[in-house]
Amino acid sequence: MIESTKIRCQWVPSDNQLMQTYHDLEWGTPTTSTQALFELLTLEIFQSGLSWQIILNKRDHFRRAFAQFSAAQVANFNQQDIENLMNNADIVRNRRKILATINNAQVIVNDFPDNQFSEYIWSFTGYHVIKHHYAHYFEIPKFDSLAVIVSQNLRQRHFQFIGPVTIYSFLQASGIVNDHELGCFRSD
Numbered sequence: 577m578i579e580s581t582k583i584r585c586q587w588v589p590s591d592n593q594l595m596q597t598y599h600d601l602e603w604g605t606p607t608t609s610t611q612a613l614f615e616l617l618t619l620e621i622f623q624s625g626l627s628w629q630i631i632l633n634k635r636d637h638f639r640r641a642f643a644q645f646s647a648a649q650v651a652n653f654n655q656q657d658i659e660n661l662m663n664n665a666d667i668v669r670n671r672r673k674i675l676a677t678i679n680n681a682q683v684i685v686n687d688f689p690d691n692q693f694s695e696y697i698w699s700f701t702g703y704h705v706i707k708h709h710y711a712h713y714f715e716i717p718k719f720d721s722l723a724v725i726v727s728q729n730l731r732q733r734h735f736q737f738i739g740p741v742t743i744y745s746f747l748q749a750s751g752i753v754n755d756h757e758l759g760c761f762r763s764d
Contacts, residue, residue: 582761586713594632604762606705606751610693613750614684615645618677620746621737622668630668637666642677647693650681676737683734698752700726706747707754707764716755719744 588599607613619638623631631638641664643649653661661667661674684693700722710716723744730738747753756763 583759584762585755585757585760592629595629598632600762603749604751604754604756607749608691608694608698610647610684610688610691611645613694613697614647614650614681615639616749617680617738617746618642618645620742620749621676621680622670622673623745624673624737624739624742626668634667637664641667647681647684650678651685653678653681673737676735679734679736680738687733697726697750700729701752705751705754709758710755711758713757716757717744722753723747 582600584596584599588595607616615638619631619635622638639645641661658671658674658678662669662671687693688696706722708716719740723740726747727738727740727743730743744753748755754764
């Protein structure tokens with residue numbers, strides 16, 4: 577059970593166990609598995625224009641629909657798989673995001689074998705966590721220069737649906753950027 581008396585980042589609702597668990601155990605935790613990074617990138621893409629709560633509520637359904645985020649399996653999705661996803665009411669049914677996910681899986685498989693996607697993503701920070709020292713949630717930018725650089729580089733490698741705002745959220749979620757607010761028990 578997650579302790580409800582802990583001081584958390586201001587974006588975490590005090591009455592939402594799922595969001596508290598996500599914040600306490602995952603968000604901002606350095607992630608080096610390509611599969612986990614592919615999952616986080618995909619979820620951030622699907623979150624675009626929606627609330628994170630919606631995506632988090634559907635996360636298990638996304639995992640089932642996208643082969644537990646095995647890039648190798650998703651890269652081989654065909655037209656029938658796309659139609660099945662479009663008919664799956666348990667996920668966000670957005671054709672552009674579905675196609676982007678399949679495309680991104682193909683890029684990962686073709687360009688980054690053997691967990692090299694993780695090495696590539698972490699190379700932007702010299703394999704170090706970028707620790708910001710924001711006191712309040714409203715100080716945290718929607719994106720920064722690192723997110724712009726990563727987004728542009730991913731775009732050059734033919735990733736899709738990866739604007740700077742989505743990439744900044746991805747960098748935060750994967751722990752490459754630590755934006756836990758000062759005062760939060762997860763702020764180091």
